[in-house]
Amino acid sequence: MSKVLGIDIGGTSIKAGMFSTEGELQAVTKIPTGEITSEAAFAVVTEGLKKLLADNGVSPDDVVAVGLDVPGPVDDDGKVGMLANIELDPKGLQKAIKRVFKNANLAFINDANAAALGELWQGTAKDASSFVLVALGTGVGGGVVTDGKIVSGAFGAGGEIGHITVNRDEQLSCGCGRQGCLEQYSSATGVVRLYKVECANRGTEPVKLDGPTDTLSVFNACRAGDEAAQAAIQKMADYLGYALAQISVIMDPQMYLLGGGVSGGFDLFAESLRNSFRKYCLAPSISTRILPASLGNDAAMYGSAYQAMQGK
Amino acid sequence: MSKVLGIDIGGTSIKAGMFSTEGELQAVTKIPTGEITSEAAFAVVTEGLKKLLADNGVSPDDVVAVGLDVPGPVDDDGKVGMLANIELDPKGLQKAIKRVFKNANLAFINDANAAALGELWQGTAKDASSFVLVALGTGVGGGVVTDGKIVSGAFGAGGEIGHITVNRDEQLSCGCGRQGCLEQYSSATGVVRLYKVECANRGTEPVKLDGPTDTLSVFNACRAGDEAAQAAIQKMADYLGYALAQISVIMDPQMYLLGGGVSGGFDLFAESLRNSFRKYCLAPSISTRILPASLGNDAAMYGSAYQAMQGK
Numbered sequence: 001m002s003k004v005l006g007i008d009i010g011g012t013s014i015k016a017g018m019f020s021t022e023g024e025l026q027a028v029t030k031i032p033t034g035e036i037t038s039e040a041a042f043a044v045v046t047e048g049l050k051k052l053l054a055d056n057g058v059s060p061d062d063v064v065a066v067g068l069d070v071p072g073p074v075d076d077d078g079k080v081g082m083l084a085n086i087e088l089d090p091k092g093l094q095k096a097i098k099r100v101f102k103n104a105n106l107a108f109i110n111d112a113n114a115a116a117l118g119e120l121w122q123g124t125a126k127d128a129s130s131f132v133l134v135a136l137g138t139g140v141g142g143g144v145v146t147d148g149k150i151v152s153g154a155f156g157a158g159g160e161i162g163h164i165t166v167n168r169d170e171q172l173s174c175g176c177g178r179q180g181c182l183e184q185y186s187s188a189t190g191v192v193r194l195y196k197v198e199c200a201n202r203g204t205e206p207v208k209l210d211g212p213t214d215t216l217s218v219f220n221a222c223r224a225g226d227e228a229a230q231a232a233i234q235k236m237a238d239y240l241g242y243a244l245a246q247i248s249v250i251m252d253p254q255m256y257l258l259g260g261g262v263s264g265g266f267d268l269f270a271e272s273l274r275n276s277f278r279k280y281c282l283a284p285s286i287s288t289r290i291l292p293a294s295l296g297n298d299a300a301m302y303g304s305a306y307q308a309m310q311g312k
Numbered sequence: 313m314s315k316v317l318g319i320d321i322g323g324t325s326i327k328a329g330m331f332s333t334e335g336e337l338q339a340v341t342k343i344p345t346g347e348i349t350s351e352a353a354f355a356v357v358t359e360g361l362k363k364l365l366a367d368n369g370v371s372p373d374d375v376v377a378v379g380l381d382v383p384g385p386v387d388d389d390g391k392v393g394m395l396a397n398i399e400l401d402p403k404g405l406q407k408a409i410k411r412v413f414k415n416a417n418l419a420f421i422n423d424a425n426a427a428a429l430g431e432l433w434q435g436t437a438k439d440a441s442s443f444v445l446v447a448l449g450t451g452v453g454g455g456v457v458t459d460g461k462i463v464s465g466a467f468g469a470g471g472e473i474g475h476i477t478v479n480r481d482e483q484l485s486c487g488c489g490r491q492g493c494l495e496q497y498s499s500a501t502g503v504v505r506l507y508k509v510e511c512a513n514r515g516t517e518p519v520k521l522d523g524p525t526d527t528l529s530v531f532n533a534c535r536a537g538d539e540a541a542q543a544a545i546q547k548m549a550d551y552l553g554y555a556l557a558q559i560s561v562i563m564d565p566q567m568y569l570l571g572g573g574v575s576g577g578f579d580l581f582a583e584s585l586r587n588s589f590r591k592y593c594l595a596p597s598i599s600t601r602i603l604p605a606s607l608g609n610d611a612a613m614y615g616s617a618y619q620a621m622q623g624k
Contacts, residue, residue: 073596130466144562151458153564154442155596160561163594165554168480176594242477249472250456250562252465282475282488284385284467 003058005049005066005104006118006305008111008297009036011086016049017301018056021064021309023122025298027056035087042096050100063101065311067304068093069114073156080108081156107308111135111300112159113150115293116143118302119257123295130253133293134161134240136262138213139175140183140190143303146251162187164243185239188213188261194235195221198228219265236262237269241276248285259293266292315370317361317378317416318430318617320423320609321348323398328361329613330368333376333621335434337610339368347399354408362412375413377623379616380405381426385468392420393468419620423447423612424471425462427605428455430614431569435607442565445605446473446552448574450525451487452495452502455615458563474499476555497551500525500573506547507533510540531577548574549581553588560597571605578604 003026008015012034018027031048035041053060070088073081080090094106109117116133119125125133125145133143140162144151151158162183163176170180184190192209195218199206206228207221222229244256258266274290281288295302315338316331324346330339343360347353365372382400385393392402406418421429428445431437437445437457445455452474456463463470474495475488482492496502504521507530511518518540519533534541556568570578586602593600607614 130463142562146458146463147461149459151442151563153560153597154566155564155600157560157564157594157596158562160564160594160596163561164558165592178592178594246476246558247562248465249469249475250454250559251463252467252469252472254466280477280490282469282472282490284469284472285465288467 001058001062002064003053003062004305004309005063005101006301006303006308007066007068008114008301008304009068009070009086009088014045014048015301016052017298017305018052018058019302019305023302023306025302027052036093037087037089039092039096042093045093046096046100049097060101061103063104065107065305065308066097066101066104067107067109067114067306067308069109069111069300069304071111074108074110074113074152075156076152078108105308105311107304109304109307110152112141113143113152114303114307115259115295115299116145116159116303117150117306118295118299119259119293120145120148120303121306122302123299124257124291124293125255128254130251131255131257132159132161132244132247132251132253133257133259134244135260136186136188136258137260138188140187141260144251144253146253161243161247164246166239166242182239182243186236186243186262188215191215191218191232191236191262194232195229198231202228204228213261215262215265219268222265222268233265233269234272237272238276241273242280244277244290245280245282245285248288249282252285253288255289255291257291257293259296259299263292313370313374314376315365315374316617316621317375317413318613318615318620319378319380320426320613320616321380321382321398321400326357326360327613328364329610329617330364330370331614331617335614335618337614339364348405349399349401351404351408354405357405358408358412361409372413373415375416377419377617377620378409378413378416379419379421379426379618379620381421381423381612381616383423386420386422386425386464387468388464390420417620417623419616421616421619422464424453425455425464426615426619427571427607427611428457428471428615429462429618430607430611431571431605432457432460432615433618434614435611436569436603436605437567440566442563443567443569444471444473444556444559444565445569445571446556447572448498448500448570449572450500452499453572456563456565458565473555473559476558478551478554494551494555498548498555498574500527503527503530503544503548503574506544507541510543514540516540525573527574527577531580534577534580545577545581546584549584550588553585554592556589556602557592557594557597560600561594564597565600567601567603569603569605571608571611575604
């Protein structure tokens with residue numbers, strides 16, 4: 001009856017899954033949260049987790065591992081670094097969880113790394129020894145796996161593939177302060193920006209956009225024949241294929257998996273992306289597979305559960 | 313009295329070292345060879361190895377491992393791929409060696425990977441868990457180590473860092489058929505070429521060069537105040553620092569080690585290289601060390617011995 005919890009911490013809510021130790025997702029709950037920095041807020045989380053278990057007839061004592069993924073750096077020792085986008089006191093939350101789940105090993109993990117581990121455990125990358133998960137969200141993150149393990153990096157910058165330089169001539173700055181990062185073109189923000197540029201170049205009016213990361217509207221415009229949208233997506237795919245080719249001359253993974261919101265348009269850009277990769281890659285890597293990730297928004301939840309179960 | 317042999321196979325000779333299992337290099341021999349494709353040629357190698365042992369009072373039966381590094385791809389199973397620059401029948405040589413050293417485990421390994429493993433075993437990278445060896449020779453090779461292991465890659469292209477694209481505007485083609493590879497600027501060939509270009513730009517006469525890879529003369533010219541040589545070396549360092557920064561956003565190693573002939577000028581370009589890396593890298597990686605490798609031309613010999621001793 002041993003169970004594992006995987007907890008995906010977001011800015012306004014957490015999503016928690018209860019897994020069997022074999023990796024079957026058996027129940028999920030979403031717990032609305034604000035800042036997770038006070039005892040009251042920690043209690044909201046732990047009560048929500050207890051309810052998830054109680055609803056499924058499981059005692060907190062049966063939980064052997066609790067993994068938590070966060071949108072920020074986590075070093076090799078599991079220490080959480082600066083979190084730019086959420087308000088969380090990791091140590092406080094850790095203590096509160098430990099009080100409730102006395103038999104559980106606790107672990108924090110970076111969200112992109114967690115998504116990669118999730119795909120390794122139960123997703124497209126099952127049984128792969130090396131692959132790179134490319135998380136195309138508001139930014140571009142990555143999870144690099146070799147020899148079945150995450151490469152988190154000596155300084156926590158492993159898998160920061162959104163910051164591969166793909167255009168040395170770029171004038172605009174990336175959030176990191178450098179210019180020409182992959183993230184400036186292949187994130188949700190990047191795709192929407194490229195679309196607006198293509199519209200301006202053509203003197204056409206963009207479709208109505210619901211904010212700066214509304215790739216869905218750009219993809220729909222592309223499907224409806226909007227040439228600016230097609231050109232923007234083509235550019236995004238070209239830059240992404242170029243970046244993956246750079247990864248391949250270093251790590252040469254078996255496959256690339258695409259996740260995150262932008263990967264919702266995979267059918268639209270898969271062919272362009274594969275062609276771009278083949279154009280830029282070194283010959284031996286030409287048959288590297290590029291596939292959509294299969295666990296969608298649940299990947300990080302799976303991976304954080306897996307990480308905690310490994311005793312890390 | 314167990315001994316390990318490390319054998320570095322070159323185009324016109326092989327260099328063989330006898331090691332203790334603790335990694336002490338106890339004797340070295342150089343055996344002139346031509347093509348290593350016939351029983352007669354295999355015998356030249358095995359007789360040379362037997363003599364090395366006999367001169368040191370060691371029996372062939374005491375040899376527990378024989379590692380051989382080759383200038384070309386070796387896959388994860390130890391199978392040697394196409395060798396462009398030497399004439400070698402790996403299977404034939406393997407059989408001949410096995411007949412003489414009955415108790416030895418045999419292993420082939422790529423030369424740049426071997427050099428990295430050598431530095432990990434007994435060189436600058438001792439006790440490092442992750443680093444990249446940058447082999448600046450006629451071309452640019454690399455050995456990528458994470459979690460104490462070589463990343464050879466799913467298709468044998470792991471560590472092919474000479475083919476990181478550093479200049480998308482390059483018109484000249486690299487040996488690989490692509491344009492703008494690091495190797496076009498930071499190899500021995502690249503440095504000499506950049507020097508000639510800088511001389512032509514200035515309308516000055518290059519110093520006398522002993523062939524297309526004579527970086528020694530370029531380094532000497534630089535030391536003597538030759539501005540074209542200084543500019544060429546500055547460019548080489550700038551491209552190299554840019555390439556290392558790209559590696560760091562993917563695997564974020566603890567350190568970079570520079571080996572190969574061009575690293576003989578490390579004192580001339582170390583400062584430019586470190587400045588370039590810091591200019592291009594993502595903030596967390598800024599204190600990554602860039603150091604010269606310490607085993608020089610012996611590194612691959614050390615590493616092939618180590619690889620064979622691991623039973624691979």
